[in-house]
Amino acid sequence: MKEHQEGAVDKIWRIFSSMKLGLVLLGVIAFFSGVGTLFPQADVDPDKAQAVGKIWQDLGFTHLYSTYWFRLILGFLCINLIVCSIQRFQGIYNRTFKLQPPKNRTNIPKKIQETWKGDSESLRNSVQKVLRSRGFKVIFEENDKQWSYIAIKRRWGNWGSFITHLSFVVLVVGAFIGSSMGFKGFLMAGVGTTVPIHSIQVSHGTVKENFDVLINSAEDRFLANGQRDNWYTDLSILENGKVMARHTISVNHPFTYQGVTFYQSSFINGVHLTADIKGQKVPVILEDRGGNYFQAPGTDLYLVASAITSDPQKPSMLFEVFKGMSENAVQSGQLDFGQTIDIQGAYKLTLDGNSGFTGLQVKQDPGVMVIWLGCALLLLGLILSFYWRSILVTGIFQAEQGNQGEITMGVSTGKVVGGVKEVFDRLVREIRAK
Template identity: 65%
Template sequence: MKEQREGIVEYIWRVFSSMKLGLILLGLVALVSGVGTVFPQVNLDPETAKEVGQIWQTLGFTQIYSTVWFRLLMGLLCINLIVCSIQRFQGIYNRTFALKPPVSVSNVFSKIKAKLAGESEPLKISVQDVLKRKGFKVTINSGDNGWSFIAIKRRLGNWGSLISHISFVVLVIGAILGTTMGFKGFMMSSAGSTVPLNSISVSKGRINQDFSVHIYSAEDRFLANGERDNWYTDMGIIENGTEVLRKTISVNHPLTYRGVTFYQSSFANGASLTVDLKDQKLPIVLQDHGGNYFQAPGTELYLIAAAIKSDPQKPIMLYQVYRGKGVQPVQTGQINAGETIDVQGEYKLTLEGNAGFTGLQVKQDPGVMVVWLGCALLLLGLFLSFYWRSMVVLGVFESGQGTDGELTMGTMAGKVTGGVQQEFDRLIHDIQAK
């Protein structure tokens, strides 16, 4: 029974250490990602995603990156990379720290090789001086019939491939943390409003924080030459009835509190009005182009702002009033700043001035630092792999008659030998010249 269990473990290890499996999984990830670009995703374009056929929505094609099977696919790929990395670790470690001078000519690399004839001591000194000047760390062993050496430089370049593989695992872990423990939402709120964070619309995840957001002002500012400056939102964080933070944010200048980040993403014009209903004055804010509505309490009247002229000197609002489920307005008109009108004999309406609506993207991503770590590891791995490639030169000197003999030198080279061959040839030339 024990041997059977060991056999199963070895089989699973062998499967997940296969490069062929890694290539298959990478191909499947690329295929699924391609499908994700064809089908509109709920978190990016919810309205278009709703128009996709029900069968595709059920299969998760409109939220493909958060489906269980996509995460399973990424998990299998991560396991494959981890197993391959563990399997390669000892070999990389040995190539970096455990290489020793060869004991015979047969141990010298044969792919790139050269032979030098000369006297033992001058040749040894020349080899040592040239290699050290070129940045190699040289180790020499002396024997009865000659000597041998090994020289290594940029030894950390051996770790580039392994670090690149590990970086992918870290990136996937960061992405999974962001999708499972964080959230992404959106809020469109008017100046003067206070919005509990857990009441906003979310496209993914769940909100666990219980603080509120107060919008002091929302502005669409323009420069003196008429060009747009930026969208600005003066906002505060309210926790347990106390304001704990206040900041004005704009595009590319977000606010972060308790891991939740607020990004300025849009702006809409609005109008500030006062409703006089049965001697009760109610302040309301309506969004341009019918973005929201006001229903007078105790009535079936619905008021919207059809259009707003946001001139700070002379704001004007075109309004429409609907009754019940009617599709045709029962009252329309224009109202100027400071003007009061009667709405169907039910209440009076006064336009106070402009009021902006701010669109904020709200996001919590606990995996963002892990993702940044993965990006840093990826850059480090690529740098070590392509710009800090390790080079190993070794050789064996065999004595002939007297002090003369022959030095056989070689260097380790991968599939691309061009640059290595050129550098090796320069070393041979410098040794001969010296």
């Protein structure tokens, strides 16, 4: 029974230590990530995501990166990277800290190798001086008839690929922490609206904070030449009705409060109106293209703005009024700035000016520091792999007659030959010249 269990463990270990499995998993992740760009994601554009066919929603394509099956694939990739790294660790450690000079010529790399004759003592001194002057750490081993050495430069370059693989694991762990312990949501609100943070539309996670967000202003600003400047939202954080913080955000300039970050993601034109209902003034904010509606209290009349001009100098809107569940408007027309009209004898409506509806992505990600750590490790691993490659030079001298003999010298190239061969040729020329 014990042997059977050990065999099963060995089999699983062999599967997850396969580089082919890692490449397949990377291909699968890349494929579904590409598919995810074709489907609107609920945490970015909830309205478009809701319009996608139900079968695709059920399969998770509108919230791809938080589905259990996508996380499972990422988990398998992490296990694959960890197992491969464990297997390679001892070899990398030995190549860095436990270097052994070659015992015979067969241990000298054959791909790039040089052999020449000379005096034992002068060759030994020349090898030692040249290699150390070039920044190599040299280890010698000597017996009666021969001596050998191994020299390494930029030893930490051996760890480049190991650190790169480790960084992907850290990045996935950080993303998992953020998706499981934080939340991601979206809110669309008009100017003057107060939104409780726990009432926003959340694509994943749970909102545990308890404060309100007041939209002071929302603007779609343009430059003097007519080009769009940016979307700006001035918001306040309220706790028990008291303003705790106030900040203006725009695209690429978010704001964070108590670990919750607000990102400017969209903007929709709107208008601010006043409804006079039997002498009572009621503020009304309508979204362009019928994004919302106003129902006067005590009536079954629904008012929508079917089109709004964005010119702040000449605010105007086209409106429609629907009664009950009817699909046909009972009243429609155009309302200009300052104009007052009667709505079916139920109330009067005045256009006060333009107003904005801001779309904000709201996110709490406790794994963000882990992700930054993963990014730093990835950068370090790439630098070590491509710009700090280790160079390993080995050689052996075998006496033939007295102090005379033959030295064989080679260099380990790994996957790169060109630059290493140039370094090796220069070392050989300097050693022979001395």
